[in-house]
Amino acid sequence: MDKRRILFVCLGNICRSPLGEGILRTMATKRGLESRVEADSAGTGGWHHGEAPDRRSIDVGRENGVDISGLRARKIKPADFSDFDMIFAMDRSNLRDLVKIAPHDSHADIHLFMDFVSGQKRDVPDPYYGDRTDFEAVYQMLSSGCEKLLATLFRTA
Numbered sequence: 001m002d003k004r005r006i007l008f009v010c011l012g013n014i015c016r017s018p019l020g021e022g023i024l025r026t027m028a029t030k031r032g033l034e035s036r037v038e039a040d041s042a043g044t045g046g047w048h049h050g051e052a053p054d055r056r057s058i059d060v061g062r063e064n065g066v067d068i069s070g071l072r073a074r075k076i077k078p079a080d081f082s083d084f085d086m087i088f089a090m091d092r093s094n095l096r097d098l099v100k101i102a103p104h105d106s107h108a109d110i111h112l113f114m115d116f117v118s119g120q121k122r123d124v125p126d127p128y129y130g131d132r133t134d135f136e137a138v139y140q141m142l143s144s145g146c147e148k149l150l151a152t153l154f155r156t157a
Helices: 016-030 055-063 092-101 113-118 132-154
Strands: 004-010 037-043 086-089 109-112
Touching (some): 004 016, 004 092, 016 132, 086 113
Parallel strands (some): 004 037, 004 086, 086 109
16 A cells, blocks of 8 residues: 655644644554655744744653654645645644645645544644643644544554
């Protein structure tokens, strides 16, 4: 089977989307699927370009065995819409922005992440202005969602 190329997108690419990328990579590796899954992340805005993820996302990830400390923020680019099979927006605002900027010849399937993995039109809330518990809640949502995503894509338990 071909490699599945998956892009997680949030607003600034420093909280939610790098966690999604890191969680999916870690889970794929633990299941022996690392050669079949490529994960990346981006933001709809570019003001954090080149910056490491938010320290709170790094800490929550590390405490759960996910290292995102080496990731750097970037803004989504037109080539992403052909380079990735699936693009997952973390919230409805990101989804609207992605649909608006997608090139007409886009090959990527664009989805609201929680809608795709749970069938619920729920946002993964932006924890940036919150506290530690908000980052932990986002981690749990993304972790559960990535489990379901891998199970859906590869029919695994």
